[in-house]
Amino acid sequence: MASGIRDKVAIVGMGCSRFGERWDCSADDLMVEAFTEAVADAGIERDRIEAAWLGVFYQDQSVARSGLPLSFALRLPNVPVTRVENLCATGTEALRGAVYAVAAGAVDIALAFGAEKLKDTGFAGLPERTKGTFEDLWQPGFTPPGAFAQLGAAYAARHGHSMADLKRAMAHVSWKSHENAVASPKAHLRNRITIEQALAAPMVAYPLGLFDCCGVSDGAACAIVTTPAIAASLGKRDMVTVKALALAGSNGVEMGHASWDGSHTLTSRIAAERAFREAGITRPAEQVNLMEVHDCFSITELVLMEDLGFSQPGRAVHDILDGRYDRTGAIPCQTDGGLKCFGHPVGASGLRMAYEIYTQLLGRAGERQLATPSIGLTHNLGGIPNRNVASVSVLGLHRG
């Protein structure tokens, strides 16, 4: 029986660039910005990094293929750099690679990186891409909002909510993230909005209006990981360790089998169960102090509250409206603004989420700092509700 990853690896340094429309920056600039912060935080020399993983999703429009863009940008000393891609879970996948390498004892110090330069396409929204030679011949020509919007009508029908009630809860999700982003200096969208503004916004894909959709941003984030022993030798006292890194991939059931009703994300449920088991968490709603989930769209965050086990089936609408996931609520969600307002440079997002958890656990979150969090969760949903990769990671604080 595998023993899992719990507490075998510590994060000793993290960095995150400012997210946003970084018209004047190349991917190199963003990578250097994030890396400079991370090595200073870790207190190590660049050359102590023995291996690196680079997560990039939109290779043809953004950072280009292979691990070399990172190797070039940071002038790494010819260490192995592996490029990974797993849809919107790409950043988390890079972290997984680095953490597993350290846990395996293959290297002492590894670097996990995620970067994306989306605003070089010259148009709004995410770039178009092929779905595969056969899939292009029959799958709908969907957009991300259109694919995720499908959850809305199905969720409302499944639980008997009126679309008006559901829309109000979705508006609250976005309103909350905008509120949080005001106190999040590196976030892309730092303006307040009103519930009414969100409800009155132009329709993008029914039932998602403009404010139900996250930002499309440039950005980079990274983590330097090592063993707890080496972390201690570097003088780290309060230490953030990896409690769990779980991943679940669709196998076609959602798109091709009657057992999926379209109102939830199957893989998130499976990944959450695995992650809680690995982390030794038995009562998630009581033990998890904060979370950064994949709020690419407000409806996604809403159904995830149920998929991750924090709300009872059909109750997320009420819990959200009751403020349970606000910064002042029982389990704050997206304290940095989330994908919605911090932005979503796809390959960087998983590591950006980890960066916020890390920052909060170490008490460095400034005016958005939570009281005394000790366990945080990140979640990515890569792909679309009927074909996706879900990741759930748990990070914990060990006070020295």
Place this chain on the structure above:
Amino acid sequence: MQGTGIRSFGAYLPRLRLERAAIVEAMGWAAGLRAGKPQGARSYCAWDEDALTMAVEAARDCLAGQDRSGVAALVFASTTHPFADRCNAGVVAEALDLAQRLRTTDGAGHQRAGVAALLDALRNARSDGQPTLVVAADRRVAKAGSEQESRFGHGAAAALVGAGPDLAAEYVAEASLRADFVDHFRDAEAEYDYAYEERWIRDEGYLALMPRAIKAALGSIDARDVKHLLVQGPQRFAAAVAKAAGIRAEAVPADLHAECGDTGVAHPLLLLGAALEQAQDGDLIVLAGFGQGCDVVVLRATGRAPSAGRGTSGSLAAGVANRDYVRFLANCGLVDVDWGMRAERDNRTAQPAAWRRHRDLTAFFGGKCRACGTVQFPLARACVNPQCRAFDTQDPVQLAEKHGRVKTFTEDWLAVTRSPPHVYGNVELEGGGNVFIEFTDVRPGEASVGLAVRFVFRIKDFDGVRGFRRYFWKATPVRS
């Protein structure tokens, strides 16, 4: 003894019908006298329809309740085949999943092509008794403000010709007459017809040629016994031909100008469908095609219903009138609409992949697992049922004729489509099977979870760079 004739009939008209008043309103300033008096509406294709997709729908209508496996030949007549060099009939046959030994032919080049194909099919049936599916469809595009723009309609009709005891109409006689009379023409490289004066066409074309051919076909039959005279062209031409041929004026039916317009190669067959729906047992029908001569077919109705599907009357009734002239122009490709940067996506088709899965894509086949019975799309090496997942247990099963129920949907205003919003979602099929699929002919606000849908064959994507188009099936609401 078994006769030969028409076993069944099918029709299809696009749902979109443009009120001619909207044409005059928009183009009257330019058309002047040519605008004429606006009457009724004309049918036109949605952005994802062409002569080929209409042909498939008419053929499906015709084959409702018929044995598809016995069809020996398919002829697809049109002057607007989407492909100049690729057997269009072959695509229709593939969509219908007809037998592999099938003979496929495109009939093209003139307005008489539909009647000519019917005549040939009847001849073949008389010689070998083998059933032929004749499909005629046209999507003619005319210049803005032209007489043709108002007169034309888009549509399709199909007839299953063969031998048998339960025919809807029996073959009686035929005649042909060739004459290189140029009433109009379209150069092989041209987009539009060039037409000459109507009065000359009537006098020197129709009246000089058609009565001769009709008389030749009728032989000893008394022209006054003809109950239905179906002539390609305007009703006033038909009336003049009836008079000249000694056929009673009541035998000339409405030409469907008000309902859908002149659907070109399909039109005589569309009229035939309407006549068969009303004909009594024993009624004599004269069908006369016109185009560089005449083909005349004489049939005798049996009184049997020609269609188990919607037929001509059902197709006429399924239209929705609108006054959206600019959308009509856009659908006809006459307005260069900016679809945004997303529309620049390269839709190059991976032909080897398309060929490997051609039956799944064109005839909409999925797989049915022998181990657990789960129907699925696409057919795969391993069963999708999470309780099964067996390898290599799936038999092909056709999904095209199944109905379904909407599980999820959206109306996407961001996605590229030539008819925003782009509606798509997950559909669960009756008898099993789930598919993520585009919807078509659906109005904003019409889709809902639980909505009953059926499937239609449509254009999936255009590849503008290479001039290719690819087809797939789409969900559309079941409308009673």
